[in-house]
Amino acid sequence: MVPILVFLALWEIVARLNVVYGHFFFPPFSLVIRELFYLIVSGVLADDFFRSLIRVLIGFSAGSFCGFVVGVLMGWKNLIDKTFGPILSLIYPIPALGWLPLLMLWVGIGDILPISIVFITCFFPVCYNTATGVKGVSPNYVAAARTLGASEIKILFSVILPLAVPNIFTGLRLVAGMAWRVIIAAEMVAIPTGIGALLIRAESLMRMDIIISCLMVLSVMCFLFERCFNYFERKLTVRWR
Amino acid sequence: MVPILVFLALWEIVARLNVVYGHFFFPPFSLVIRELFYLIVSGVLADDFFRSLIRVLIGFSAGSFCGFVVGVLMGWKNLIDKTFGPILSLIYPIPALGWLPLLMLWVGIGDILPISIVFITCFFPVCYNTATGVKGVSPNYVAAARTLGASEIKILFSVILPLAVPNIFTGLRLVAGMAWRVIIAAEMVAIPTGIGALLIRAESLMRMDIIISCLMVLSVMCFLFERCFNYFERKLTVRWR
Amino acid sequence: MPCIELRGVTNFACRDIDLKVENQELMVLLGPTGAGKTTLLNIVAGLIEYEGSVLFDGVSIDSTSCYLRGVGYLFQDLALFPHLSVSANIAFGLKACKTPPFETTARVKEMMQLVRIENLAHRYPRDLSGGEQQRVALARALAPAPRILLLDEPLSSLDFSTSKYLRMELKRLHREFGVTTIYVTHNQREAKEMGDRITVIHDGVLDQTGSPEDIFFNPQNQRISEFIGSPNILECEHSRDLGMGLVEIKTRGLSIVVPDDGQKIKKIAISPQDIYISANPPPGPDINRFNATIVEMFPSSSLTKIRLKVGDHSLLAEQPAEVVEELGLQSGDE
Amino acid sequence: MPCIELRGVTNFACRDIDLKVENQELMVLLGPTGAGKTTLLNIVAGLIEYEGSVLFDGVSIDSTSCYLRGVGYLFQDLALFPHLSVSANIAFGLKACKTPPFETTARVKEMMQLVRIENLAHRYPRDLSGGEQQRVALARALAPAPRILLLDEPLSSLDFSTSKYLRMELKRLHREFGVTTIYVTHNQREAKEMGDRITVIHDGVLDQTGSPEDIFFNPQNQRISEFIGSPNILECEHSRDLGMGLVEIKTRGLSIVVPDDGQKIKKIAISPQDIYISANPPPGPDINRFNATIVEMFPSSSLTKIRLKVGDHSLLAEQPAEVVEELGLQSGDE
Amino acid sequence: GGSPGTYAEQMEDPDSSTIPIGMAVEFMDHAACAFVAREMGWYKQEGLNISVYESYVTGMALAAAFARGDIQVAYMCLVPAINLYANARVPIKIVAGTHKYGYGLVINPEKIKTVKDLENPDIRTGCVGEGGAVDVIMLNKMIDEYHIDKEKISKNIRRMSPPKQVVAIIAGKLDAAFLPEQWATMAEELGCQMLLTSRDVWPEVQGSVLVVKEDLLHNHPEIVRKLVKVTKKATDWIRQNPDSAAGIVARHLSCARKRLMPTRAGMLDTNLHITPQTISRSMKRMVITTDLEPDVVQDMIDYMVSLGYIRAGFKAGHVLYLNYLYDE
Numbered sequence A, B: 001m002v003p004i005l006v007f008l009a010l011w012e013i014v015a016r017l018n019v020v021y022g023h024f025f026f027p028p029f030s031l032v033i034r035e036l037f038y039l040i041v042s043g044v045l046a047d048d049f050f051r052s053l054i055r056v057l058i059g060f061s062a063g064s065f066c067g068f069v070v071g072v073l074m075g076w077k078n079l080i081d082k083t084f085g086p087i088l089s090l091i092y093p094i095p096a097l098g099w100l101p102l103l104m105l106w107v108g109i110g111d112i113l114p115i116s117i118v119f120i121t122c123f124f125p126v127c128y129n130t131a132t133g134v135k136g137v138s139p140n141y142v143a144a145a146r147t148l149g150a151s152e153i154k155i156l157f158s159v160i161l162p163l164a165v166p167n168i169f170t171g172l173r174l175v176a177g178m179a180w181r182v183i184i185a186a187e188m189v190a191i192p193t194g195i196g197a198l199l200i201r202a203e204s205l206m207r208m209d210i211i212i213s214c215l216m217v218l219s220v221m222c223f224l225f226e227r228c229f230n231y232f233e234r235k236l237t238v239r240w241r
Numbered sequence C, D: 001m002p003c004i005e006l007r008g009v010t011n012f013a014c015r016d017i018d019l020k021v022e023n024q025e026l027m028v029l030l031g032p033t034g035a036g037k038t039t040l041l042n043i044v045a046g047l048i049e050y051e052g053s054v055l056f057d058g059v060s061i062d063s064t065s066c067y068l069r070g071v072g073y074l075f076q077d078l079a080l081f082p083h084l085s086v087s088a089n090i091a092f093g094l095k096a097c098k099t100p101p102f103e104t105t106a107r108v109k110e111m112m113q114l115v116r117i118e119n120l121a122h123r124y125p126r127d128l129s130g131g132e133q134q135r136v137a138l139a140r141a142l143a144p145a146p147r148i149l150l151l152d153e154p155l156s157s158l159d160f161s162t163s164k165y166l167r168m169e170l171k172r173l174h175r176e177f178g179v180t181t182i183y184v185t186h187n188q189r190e191a192k193e194m195g196d197r198i199t200v201i202h203d204g205v206l207d208q209t210g211s212p213e214d215i216f217f218n219p220q221n222q223r224i225s226e227f228i229g230s231p232n233i234l235e236c237e238h239s240r241d242l243g244m245g246l247v248e249i250k251t252r253g254l255s256i257v258v259p260d261d262g263q264k265i266k267k268i269a270i271s272p273q274d275i276y277i278s279a280n281p282p283p284g285p286d287i288n289r290f291n292a293t294i295v296e297m298f299p300s301s302s303l304t305k306i307r308l309k310v311g312d313h314s315l316l317a318e319q320p321a322e323v324v325e326e327l328g329l330q331s332g333d334e
Numbered sequence E: 001g002g003s004p005g006t007y008a009e010q011m012e013d014p015d016s017s018t019i020p021i022g023m024a025v026e027f028m029d030h031a032a033c034a035f036v037a038r039e040m041g042w043y044k045q046e047g048l049n050i051s052v053y054e055s056y057v058t059g060m061a062l063a064a065a066f067a068r069g070d071i072q073v074a075y076m077c078l079v080p081a082i083n084l085y086a087n088a089r090v091p092i093k094i095v096a097g098t099h100k101y102g103y104g105l106v107i108n109p110e111k112i113k114t115v116k117d118l119e120n121p122d123i124r125t126g127c128v129g130e131g132g133a134v135d136v137i138m139l140n141k142m143i144d145e146y147h148i149d150k151e152k153i154s155k156n157i158r159r160m161s162p163p164k165q166v167v168a169i170i171a172g173k174l175d176a177a178f179l180p181e182q183w184a185t186m187a188e189e190l191g192c193q194m195l196l197t198s199r200d201v202w203p204e205v206q207g208s209v210l211v212v213k214e215d216l217l218h219n220h221p222e223i224v225r226k227l228v229k230v231t232k233k234a235t236d237w238i239r240q241n242p243d244s245a246a247g248i249v250a251r252h253l254s255c256a257r258k259r260l261m262p263t264r265a266g267m268l269d270t271n272l273h274i275t276p277q278t279i280s281r282s283m284k285r286m287v288i289t290t291d292l293e294p295d296v297v298q299d300m301i302d303y304m305v306s307l308g309y310i311r312a313g314f315k316a317g318h319v320l321y322l323n324y325l326y327d328e
């Protein structure tokens, strides 16, 4: 907690000591909090926030899950790695801009669109990290499990995955942030609700205070996500790491 | 290579069998290649491409390097982790949209703008993955190195980092794609050059063919990046993994 | 329980190995370090590539994947699962073959009592001592009651009494359940004590297979005799009981007094380390002491092998280098 | 070379340990598994937390960080660097203390010859056998010529001849350079052979410290005597030379014949395992054989301790459970 | 800003060409006059050292660029200009207009016949960012003018950038959209129907304007004067020969910097590319003029206040500075 407080204090100070115009583009923490408060009481934020939250949660969990599965397969069976690896690395760099038209055609313009953008974003990092983690498991343990009569599946679930947990969670922690980051871009083509839409509106209205309030919401959300991932990871690994 | 060819063949077929306007949204591979060819000969692409390439390279290497350093510190010294971890996870989810105004103020319109956006994008994944890798090194090896009289630094460089290589490279592979993905968004703003600019132009003229050609360039670049990372990683780890 | 048969098995560490371990037999695999013992076990367990073929009960199982071979394997580097507690480690094999929970717990308890680690049930391998880890690994290998047991130096890091206890326990288990077992060790006493038969491996080649007596009394080649200390085998021509449990043995002009173990003596083996050379007669009674001529010496970094001529025997003695120096021994000395 | 002193060292596995290892001494740390040996070494090396204080040459080094203590440590789980070749592993310590390259290579070569692994220089630990790994670890620990040497079961997975050779080499090195050494083992013979002094540790408590003879002939408490096999110590009242290297020893009504090692005998120790019990007289000469009365029996899972009354001695014997059964021994039997 | 007329007294800086000026230009035919002026090289003739950002700088980024001074001049729509002044508090002055109108409601003729049909629950209306862009203003105005139920429309509004709206309409994912030119016309050419134009919805509504930063006006009034002059010249020229102007704009729009984007493969499946015909049709829908009535601006300001886009209303006079526009 302390570092965060320090950080905020720093922010306040820097902002207050700022050059002309700076004050507007980089308002002090206190102001933002005030604005945030107004936004919350006025109820504008809550609604948008929850819609975004739901989109993020769905996209995130779906994307991470698929990424996880594919990653496990790639890390586990070298053949699959060789097969999908190149294709993934071809698809990976396609930005939202590239996906939008296709998605528009496939899923239409509705809640699914931003969700699927979040999905795409979450997929790759989890996939890559999981694969690395799975590959990293020492073959000795796998051999031991084999001799104990564990089937490949059993080995996967009771040996490989538990040992790959740290990497998997790194992936999750990464995409937790990205999901919140990309929801903005995702909601650029959507039903005009959600924190992204709010942000765009504020953006085009040039309302810096609202923008920063939204960003703070993002930050806090990502922070919470990260916390609980850390919590779960510790729960899963602390006893043997 | 085979899987890629299969993939492209599939693309061609699906595109050719497509519905009305399908060609427009989802042109077959052959068409895109033709367009790509025209783009190249007309010289439009080359110039933009190289500008983007340079920006990506600079932003990528700088961002990865800083991410690497911070990640090492965080994984190495728990105190630093506790200190910076929360702050990073607060800053992490801020999207490009959020950074733009501040960057505009600080670095102004120019090549630095997209570079710094790439930088920000590359920083976090490398940082997180490196930290995970460093934390993952078995304490036994560290202890052994200690008793052999190696100083902390020496241990870091000759034991911890070599063993963390796989994670570090996962991070790099991740951001290689992101860098190319985000350069678009970065160049859409105010910078009238680079593939991003070309893309946004094509988009506002709804020239799907050009868009897809650009995306293909991105894909290929990311693919190449990934290849050479794989190559280096193998070089570094094959003998003992 | 199946019998294990290896036919022309070859890989990086084994060269054309033929071996048959009878049903219910406990075969000790004895060999110096780097001989290929672990590799051989890995081959039987199906963990590494090899040419040639491995048969259980005459059926080739080269294509049978490891986890169907039903072997219990105690790895030399124990490979305990770091993320599982001791009890979970032991239970792993049972869970893998779908043992009902209550049986599992019972079996785990039993195993932990067998290897005397009841008190560590909830510890994690990281927090165990070397010997404790080894015992956990042993328990883990035994728990699923495998048809074949591969033990790679199962007692190497246990103290005498514990290992003695476990040797007896293993013996007992083997008697009771007759699990076909390959028992790797580099300890000759262990080998002698445990083995129905012993097979000696050297540089990936099986030199000799036979009963303990076989191996120790007539090693079939130089390497073995060197490995087990190349005893000087003396044919016993005729022996005279001295009473008080001693026999005097006449063998081509030498008479040697040995304690009598009640049974008739045909051969005696004197290991080179047991031959002491000194220039001037040492104190004490003059027994088993002869004048010898040094025929030749093979100095090595720290040990010197010395071929002695005693009567019309030629014996091989082994002396620490420094002894040799201080005695200033040379060929031809008396 | 410093002397090592531990004062009231305490942690999860050690309880209030006081120990002084003299300069240039080779102290053997003997104890059953789980006694706290490894932990003790870790404490000396400064790898884990502890209360109390450790002194080198009387100077407390509790605050000295591990890599400045200048100890060479052979870990029980060898902890070879998987990403470095054998030679690189051995060279690590030298590089760490900025040895010039050519010296390094020379030293590495020397070490590899010492432990006989020249041919493995470019292998990686993954591809080594257990014993080879152990020798690499030994070489790595020795290479930087440390002031203090901590060896945790350095020979546990080596065959007899190799380990014998290495024991002699270690002895020689110790004589030459007099590195203060703590040598952990659970093997009594090794302990006897290597140690200037031996200290016995049990459940994290030092029971006894002294010369090998001390420990083995008058163990100071039950646990030690049990650990080293609780020999029955018989005071020797007077002895008679039978000639032929035999002595008859009279001790309160018993006369026992033992082979004579030339020196005067004061006590003899008979370990329980060496006492054989049989109902009817076995064949062979009637030597060292007495009628005894079974006073009491302590049956355990597989071994039965039997207290015998022989003359006016009471001896402790140990018999395998099944022997006991088939003989149907009971208290009070003759 | 001070009262009008104060700047005229400023003494003129002789070598105005040395001062580099960043100019933001929207990448659509709203900025026709800028394109033409560049093509003709009139800025150079006036000795203006202008670096043009044919940019997509919008909202905050633009504001920041203005604030920092990287951009001092911009051809932009009136609404963002007002936001810039009122919300971002960037001291700017609007010194000239460039055109009136320039928006149109394009619809899918199968599903929509009259404006009232927009209320139907299955009608999805496209729209750019709420508030920032003009189209939403137009939408609201239309709602007021034609007495449509706002709720019913806003229930299924889809927001996305104009080009995406066109794509969406022709892909049948949208049914109506209030688009800025040239996209409105392009959509029309792709089979949509233009139901309304901004002219019908809001007579005399101002399209884009020429915006300069106050500092520039303050320190280098002569530069601003020249800018206005060039703009005027350009608009006049466009009015006189619209077709060649359309050609220039079309070529300019389909340029990636100096080079034309190839169009061969692009034309295979769709005529999605900018032809002079498209542009001229599109430009005929606007009134290209620098005239700018304060009342119109005031109306816009008041309307934005009523929509709650800007916090407090203000006198149009504060943001306008039309001396150079009308002093010749």
Ligand SMILES: Nc1ncnc2c1ncn2[C@@H]1O[C@H](COP(=O)(O)OP(=O)(O)OP(=O)(O)O)[C@@H](O)[C@H]1O
Pocket (backbone or CB within 6 Å): C012, C013, C031, C032, C033, C034, C035, C036, C037, C038, C039, C040, C076, C186, D126, D127, D128, D129, D130, D131, D132, D157
């Ligand atoms: N993966 C490998 N690739 C190449 N050579 C190997 C590999 N693993 C082991 N070896 C070599 O094969 C030989 C036999 O190894 P193995 O582990 O079977 O010896 P071992 O009999 O178990 O010795 P120890 O008693 O020390 O365990 C050794 O010389 C070792 O160097």
Ligand SMILES: Nc1ncnc2c1ncn2[C@@H]1O[C@H](COP(=O)(O)OP(=O)(O)OP(=O)(O)O)[C@@H](O)[C@H]1O
Pocket (backbone or CB within 6 Å): C126, C127, C128, C129, C130, C131, C132, C157, D012, D013, D031, D032, D033, D034, D035, D036, D037, D038, D039, D040, D076, D186
């Ligand atoms: N990290 C730990 N936390 C708690 N207890 C531990 C930890 N490490 C070891 N122990 C316990 O401390 C005791 C001593 O461990 P130690 O490794 O010193 O035994 P040891 O003498 O080396 O035995 P061995 O000869 O088997 O290696 C053991 O009972 C072990 O279970």
Ligand SMILES: [Mg+2]
Pocket (backbone or CB within 6 Å): C037, C038, C039, C076, C152, D129, D130, D131
């Ligand atoms: Mg082995």
Ligand SMILES: [Mg+2]
Pocket (backbone or CB within 6 Å): C129, C130, C131, D037, D038, D039, D076, D152
């Ligand atoms: Mg230990």
